Amino acid sequence: MKILTINGSERSRGSTWLAVQAIxxxxxxxGCETREVDLAEQRVTRCDCGRCNxxxxxxxxxxxVGTIVAAMVEADAVFLAAPVHGFGLSSLMQTFVERAGVGHLRFERPLTNTIGAAVxxxxxxGHLDVHAQLLHNLLLNRFIVVGSGFPVTIHSGGEQGVLSDxxxxxxxxxxxxxxxxxxxxxxxxxTRLPRPSEVERRVGRTS
Structure with missing residues (x-):
C-alpha cells in the first residue's frame, strides 16, 4: 500500500513534520510504502489568471503543484497535515488546496475513491475549524474518508511538543x-470501486 503525506506547514521541520513522522x-x-511532500520545500505559487473557475x-x-497532484493520484491513501495559523488553515496549505483543486482536480476528479484523512x-x-476545512476538501474530491472515531487534532504544547498530547x-x-x-x-x-469517470456520469458532470 502506498501512503502519501502532505505537510502544509511553512516550517518543514516543525510540529507538523513530527506528526507526519509518526504517520x-x-x-x-x-509494510507500507511511504512518500513525504513538504510544501515548504516545493514551489507552490498563487495563481492570478482570473480564469480558474x-x-x-x-x-x-x-x-x-501538478507534480504533487500526480503523486496524490498514484497513492492509495493521502494524509493532509497542516498547522493552525491565526485560528485558520496555514496559508501555504490553503494555497495548495486551492491551486490543486481548481487548477488540476476539478476536471476529472482523479482522486475519487482514494483513501484520505486530515491531521x-x-x-x-482552532483545531476543529481547520480540520473541518480539510475534511470538506477531501469530501469535495471524493476521497474515502477514514478516521479513528475522533478527528486527529494534536496539541503542540508541553515539554515534548506533539508527543505530549x-x-x-x-x-x-x-x-x-x-x-x-x-x-x-x-x-x-x-473489489473494484467505481472509476472517477463513472462517478462523474452519475452526478451529471459528463455525458
Whole structure:
C-alpha cells in the first residue's frame, strides 16, 4: 500500500513534520510504502489568471503543484497535515488546496475513491475549524474518508511538543491503522470501486 503525506506547514521541520513522522513510522512498520511532500520545500505559487473557475484545461502556472497532484493520484491513501495559523488553515496549505483543486482536480476528479484523512496541529485553539476545512476538501474530491472515531487534532504544547498530547497521537495512530486495514481489505477482496469517470456520469458532470 502506498501512503502519501502532505505537510502544509511553512516550517518543514516543525510540529507538523513530527506528526507526519509518526504517520510514516507507523505505516512503514506495517509494510507500507511511504512518500513525504513538504510544501515548504516545493514551489507552490498563487495563481492570478482570473480564469480558474472558467478554464477547461489544467492550470498553466509553472510550479510543483501538478507534480504533487500526480503523486496524490498514484497513492492509495493521502494524509493532509497542516498547522493552525491565526485560528485558520496555514496559508501555504490553503494555497495548495486551492491551486490543486481548481487548477488540476476539478476536471476529472482523479482522486475519487482514494483513501484520505486530515491531521491538524496547533497549540490550543482552532483545531476543529481547520480540520473541518480539510475534511470538506477531501469530501469535495471524493476521497474515502477514514478516521479513528475522533478527528486527529494534536496539541503542540508541553515539554515534548506533539508527543505530549498522548490522546491526539493515539487518534493519529489509530487512524493510520484503520486506513491500512481498509486499504488492505479492499486490495485482498479484489473489489473494484467505481472509476472517477463513472462517478462523474452519475452526478451529471459528463455525458
Amino acid at each position: 510514516v513510522e507507523r505505516a512503514r512498520a506495517r 472558467s478554464r477547461t484545461d489544467p492550470c498553466p502556472v509553472d510550479d510543483d 491538524v496541529i496547533g497549540r490550543r485553539y 498522548t490522546e491526539g497521537m493515539e487518534a493519529l495512530h489509530r487512524t493510520v491503522d484503520r486506513i491500512i486495514d481498509i486499504g488492505n481489505a479492499l486490495a485482498e477482496s479484489g
